[in-house]
Amino acid sequence: MNFGDLVKRSEEEKRPLHEVILEEEYEELGVPVELTRKGAAKILRAIIREGARNFGKKQKTLTGMTGMNAWKMKNYKQKLISEFNRMAMISALSFAESNAAMGRIVACPTAGACGVMSGIVYALWKKDENFDKLLDSFIVAGGIGDVISKKATLAGAEGGCQAEIGSGAAMAAAMLTYYYTGDGEKCAHAAAIALKSLMGLVCDPVGGFVEVPCVKRNATAVNIAIASSEMAMAGIESVIPFDEVVEAMGKVGRALPESLRETGKGGIAATPTAKRILKGLKL
Amino acid sequence: MAILDVLGPVMVGPSSSHTLGALRIARFAYKFSGGIPEKVKFTLHGSFAETHKGHGTDKALLAGILGMRADDERIKDAYKIADKLGVEYEFAQDDLGDVHPNTVLIETWKGGKSYNVMGSSIGGGEIRIVRIRDVECDIDWxxxxxxxxxxxxxxxxxxxxxxxxxxxxxxxxxxxxxxxxxxxxxxxxxxxxxxxxxxxxxxxxxxxxxxxxxxx
CATH class of the missing domain: 3.30.70.260 (ACT domain)
Structure with missing residues (x-):
């Protein structure tokens, strides 16, 4: 399935993109449109609920390597970014820390990258509290993630961090763009710009644990998603279409050595400091 | 993969393969044993054996055998709950042979009967039950x-x-x-x-x- 084909179909049939995505799901898997929509609503409600519960909370992770980041960000008055970015970052850190502390999260698209989409969902919710509009945009994000999972991968062990955080940022960029414009083509450009910005990102967790650098990457990626969406809404287009960017990302992932695919053996995981931290870990 | 699998699931962290998948294998064993067993032994293989503590794989396995669901926040207290229920548990590490790196063998004892299930967590929370009662199979549940x-x-x-x-x-x-x-x-x-x-x-x-x- 091409995302470009879905956008084309939506334009030709003059129907909203989220409806076309649900329809495609029915044609491919036989899942009734209403069932997918209801399922997505349930997941969305879980994000909003958990987002509120953990926002800026002090959290200790399983190994203790990281934590307290959401709390620090919440108690800081930002100097540069907007209030929306700040909310999304605090929420992204909260989700990522909750994940590393065995708290309840939504693996959208994966557990390690749960903060990007969830953080932006929560910030959008706090801004407008418009559930139906948010749900339509959430479904479009699902369409982006679905295409990536079919043409490339969403797993860090297969494609590196670009497949997890990169995909999360692409989904979130499309979600934001759809929320504000309802324009499918702009969504594809936003997702493409985000994924290109994170292309090649390796998966190098210290000790193999979903903590360092994963927690903070969730929060920085939120800003990449927002910036990509702003660019697309300004009319900036990705020279390379989204579907081709996804294929390229899949190929880059396959070209990554195993040490940079979630094994905890390369990248920052192989630094002297990482090795020293691991020696001192008491588990 | 369906859209809902991309957008979810709701689960307890930190890892879909090391936590969610582990819990699902143990939940299968829980249902197979007909409820919470009196005694359980987990034999961890490969990556499960190496990194289980930092991923909470041990807690997820124990929670699964106690029948908890993937989004249950009591998973991190699984040891305490097992002790309270008087469930005897043991964790071991061994080479289980030519199997997926994230594989666990779960042996349970309940009402004078013993059961065993071997399962692999193959990524994204998906599992394969590869042995039931010593019979090889390939079940994705x-x-x-x-x-x-x-x-x-x-x-x-x-x-x-x-x-x-x-x-x-x-x-x-x-x-x-x-x-x-x-x-x-x-x-x-x-x-x-x-x-x-x-x-x-x-x-x-x-x-x-x-x-x-x-x-x-």
Missing amino acids: EYNTLVLVMKDKPGAMAGILKRITKNIANLYMRRVNAAENRAIGIIEIDENLPKEDLKRVGECDYVYELFYIPRD
């Missing part, structure tokens, strides 16, 4: 699963299939003990199996034991 210990005699399986009124997706059968004429059958079914079907299969004199493991 996307279906409702019926496991039968039966007499190995002509017509036995045909008789069982006749009593199942729902559509069958997959079917495995293997003779496990030629001297005692015993075989194990594993049947995967799309829909939920009605109680009457289960009762009628259980009534066959060539069915010794019957386990029904509905999907989550």
